[in-house]
Amino acid sequence: MIGVFDSGLGGLTALREIVRLLPGRDIVYFGDTGRVPYGTRSSETIVRYALQDMRFLCTQAVDVVLAACGTVSSTALHVLRSTFPLPIIGVVEGAAQAAAHATKNRRVGVIATGATVSSGAFVQAIKSIDPQIDVTSVACPMLVPLVENGYIADDDPVTALVLDDYLSAIRAAGVDTLILGCTHFPILTGAIARALPDVTLINSGAEAAKLLAAQVPPKQADEEGRVRYFVSDSVPGFARVASIFLGEPVEDEVTRIDIERF
Numbered sequence: 001m002i003g004v005f006d007s008g009l010g011g012l013t014a015l016r017e018i019v020r021l022l023p024g025r026d027i028v029y030f031g032d033t034g035r036v037p038y039g040t041r042s043s044e045t046i047v048r049y050a051l052q053d054m055r056f057l058c059t060q061a062v063d064v065v066l067a068a069c070g071t072v073s074s075t076a077l078h079v080l081r082s083t084f085p086l087p088i089i090g091v092v093e094g095a096a097q098a099a100a101h102a103t104k105n106r107r108v109g110v111i112a113t114g115a116t117v118s119s120g121a122f123v124q125a126i127k128s129i130d131p132q133i134d135v136t137s138v139a140c141p142m143l144v145p146l147v148e149n150g151y152i153a154d155d156d157p158v159t160a161l162v163l164d165d166y167l168s169a170i171r172a173a174g175v176d177t178l179i180l181g182c183t184h185f186p187i188l189t190g191a192i193a194r195a196l197p198d199v200t201l202i203n204s205g206a207e208a209a210k211l212l213a214a215q216v217p218p219k220q221a222d223e224e225g226r227v228r229y230f231v232s233d234s235v236p237g238f239a240r241v242a243s244i245f246l247g248e249p250v251e252d253e254v255t256r257i258d259i260e261r262f
């Protein structure tokens with residue numbers, strides 16, 4: 001069983017790619033919608049939440065987990081890996097590799113949550129591949145509630161206004177490649193591409209899914225390609241935006257749990 005988790009809807013960007021790369025696999029997704037956002041919180045709180053998320057997934061017999069959250073991947077991955085004896089993949093490494101490979105002018109931008117930008121994880125990962133790459137990072141916390149509340153159309157005027165402000169430093173830096181370092185942000189790919197038409201966008205969730213696909217255990221005979229979703233707050237809000245993003249209704253597969261029990 002493949003486990004995927006995020007603070008909310010963002011991890012669906014990884015999930016969609018896993019389903020594409022590994023059709024027929026059983027997947028369990030947890031979105032911590034009752035406690036989103038993670039990216040504005042202290043590292044102690046992020047670690048505590050991530051440990052609970054993992055404990056819940058372990059009750060679902062997962063044998064590999066994708067921490068499909070930039071905030072968790074940059075802040076808590078080392079704690080998770082030293083606590084749970086199973087492969088846990090984060091979203092930093094694959095995106096850093098893809099960006100280092102894609103950039104021609106060696107100027108890369110990173111947009112992510114405040115916690116991720118403060119951790120310096122993407123900068124470190126990119127520099128460890130090529131120290132000559134210049135990295136400009138901008139925290140874009142307001143994009144997370146915009147996604148959670150469904151402001152996801154390519155031409156949404158509210159999202160366009162917020163992006164215009166956040167992306168001014170990215171434009172000024174002349175980057176040719178931009179890492180969407182919070183997994184919520186690829187849901188806004190259309191809007192971001194409109195704001196930065198000549199920039200290559202790197203989807204951190206999708207890049208992590210590729211890493212997962214390369215090391216996932218073989219498919220079991222009883223797997224039937226079922227994706228089950230668990231959330232820590234009301235089902236309809238999650239189901240509505242998730243169905244739009246995934247292009248199919250998911251409501252029947254969504255269950256609410258009390259994450260504080262784990």
Ligand code: DGL
Pocket residue numbers: 006007008010011036037038039040068069070071072113116144181182183184
């Ligand atoms: N999708 C998340 C991330 O990648 C979480 C955003 C948040 O909860 O603040 O960082």
